[in-house]
Amino acid sequence: MSSSKPEKIAVAYSGGLDTSVMIKWLSDKYNAEIIAVTGNLGQKKEIENLEEKAIQTGASKFHFLDLRKEFVNSYIWPALKAGALYEGIYPMATALGRPLLAKTLVEVALKENCTALSHGCTGKGNDQVRFEVAFATLAPELKVYAPLRDWEFKSREDEIAYAHANNIPIKATKDNPYSIDENIWGTSIECGDLEDPMNPAPEDAYQSTVSPEKAPDEPQTIDIEFIQGEPVGVNHENLDGLELIERLNAIGGKHGIGRIDLVENRLVGIKSREIYEAPAASILHFAHKELERLTLEKNVFQYKQNIEIDYANLIYNGQWFSPMRSAFDAFITETQKPVTGLVQLKLYKGNIILQGRKSPHSLYNEELATYTSSDTFNHKASEGFIHIYGLGLKTFSQSLERNVPKKKSISVKTVDAKKVVFK
Numbered sequence: 001m002s003s004s005k006p007e008k009i010a011v012a013y014s015g016g017l018d019t020s021v022m023i024k025w026l027s028d029k030y031n032a033e034i035i036a037v038t039g040n041l042g043q044k045k046e047i048e049n050l051e052e053k054a055i056q057t058g059a060s061k062f063h064f065l066d067l068r069k070e071f072v073n074s075y076i077w078p079a080l081k082a083g084a085l086y087e088g089i090y091p092m093a094t095a096l097g098r099p100l101l102a103k104t105l106v107e108v109a110l111k112e113n114c115t116a117l118s119h120g121c122t123g124k125g126n127d128q129v130r131f132e133v134a135f136a137t138l139a140p141e142l143k144v145y146a147p148l149r150d151w152e153f154k155s156r157e158d159e160i161a162y163a164h165a166n167n168i169p170i171k172a173t174k175d176n177p178y179s180i181d182e183n184i185w186g187t188s189i190e191c192g193d194l195e196d197p198m199n200p201a202p203e204d205a206y207q208s209t210v211s212p213e214k215a216p217d218e219p220q221t222i223d224i225e226f227i228q229g230e231p232v233g234v235n236h237e238n239l240d241g242l243e244l245i246e247r248l249n250a251i252g253g254k255h256g257i258g259r260i261d262l263v264e265n266r267l268v269g270i271k272s273r274e275i276y277e278a279p280a281a282s283i284l285h286f287a288h289k290e291l292e293r294l295t296l297e298k299n300v301f302q303y304k305q306n307i308e309i310d311y312a313n314l315i316y317n318g319q320w321f322s323p324m325r326s327a328f329d330a331f332i333t334e335t336q337k338p339v340t341g342l343v344q345l346k347l348y349k350g351n352i353i354l355q356g357r358k359s360p361h362s363l364y365n366e367e368l369a370t371y372t373s374s375d376t377f378n379h380k381a382s383e384g385f386i387h388i389y390g391l392g393l394k395t396f397s398q399s400l401e402r403n404v405p406k407k408k409s410i411s412v413k414t415v416d417a418k419k420v421v422f423k
């Protein structure tokens with residue numbers, strides 16, 4: 001008989017097919033006690049009767065944690081202030097949720113004296129990396145099981161058959177071809193017809209937004225208020241972060257805002273096609289950037305653009321719990337000091353249209369910018385400025401004229417457009 005401790009595994013449980021099958025499979029395979037853990041990040045589906053389901057499936061205990069406020073304040077707002085949009089467009093609802101779920105799972109596991117952690121991510125996605133890098137950072141002493149990487153099931157049907165054979169309660173819903181991950185910051189949808197990037201996203205893939213064609217014919221104007229880069233109100237009503245995001249998801253979804261169709265570069269080296277629905281995230285990123293244009297000093301604004309790309313990559317690539325993020329956050333927090341004010345937007349059939357912006361820290365000076373008689377800009381001073389500013393290039397080009405013999409013009413090979421065939 002082995003004297004090692006019996007296995008006790010904390011499982012990140014969503015209530016869906018994979019994680020339900022996982023509970024039973026892990027407990028059989030490792031003769032383990034299973035602690036099921038679900039974090040509420042604002043997902044609408046599959047959070048009812050989870051405890052009953054988890055226990056019926058074979059878990060000995062179930063923990064449900066409402067993480068929504070922490071998600072907004074400690075994950076979403078930092079990412080918003082950092083302008084973190086992966087590859088320029090994806091607000092990363094899924095990628096931001098993983099480190100918080102990982103941290104929560106670790107906390108429960110330590111409290112429950114677990115020996116291992118387990119998640120239901122596949123072997124070709126980013127999420128396995130995000131979970132496991134976070135686990136390794138927060139609790140390197142715990143083992144990690146990723147059954148979807150090594151179990152025997154080859155398809156959904158295999159899993160359903162196993163569930164039936166083992167009395168695992170699963171919803172007998174009609175076959176949904178999509179893989180969906182949802183939280184308050186957005187919904188990620190892949191698989192089914194979406195796998196051909198030339199296919200337009202089918203309407204039934206979208207979960208919470210209407211198509212621009214079905215959106216109201218009347219536009220809606222909204223004011224978004226920020227204090228030091230954080231959204232604090234909509235239409236002059238103060239709202240806490242969670243309410244504010246929910247409000248904008250509802251308004252934006254109604255106007256067909258925040259549908260994103262993206263072929264993206266995964267960390268594991270493949271390109272994948274995913275669609276996202278993120279009305280609040282799209283509206284808030286848009287408005288926040290416009291307020292920064294008004295309030296950030298030129299060098300800060302332009303330098304921050306580089307940090308935004310790095311910050312987005314850091315989140316996407318599972319490096320949330322890192323000294324690099326703390327360093328970036330220090331920079332971002334400093335930049336946000338003047339980002340207080342109001343942005344007015346018009347929402348109309350899938351479009352976010354900027355109406356106006358104002359701030360007590362605005363650096364826009366109408367007297368300097370105007371072309372009317374109230375202009376205070378010193379036009380004469382430009383002459384000397386241009387002379388000095390251009391002096392280096394002028395000197396360089398004069399040296400070329402003196403030193404470089406004239407070359408024949410270089411011919412560029414072009415492709416014969418008539419020979420290119422698109423299939």
Ligand code: ARG
Pocket residue numbers: 092094095126127179180181188189190274
């Ligand atoms: N591609 C996105 C990411 O890596 C979303 C992944 C989860 N998508 C899903 N449909 N389950 O962040």
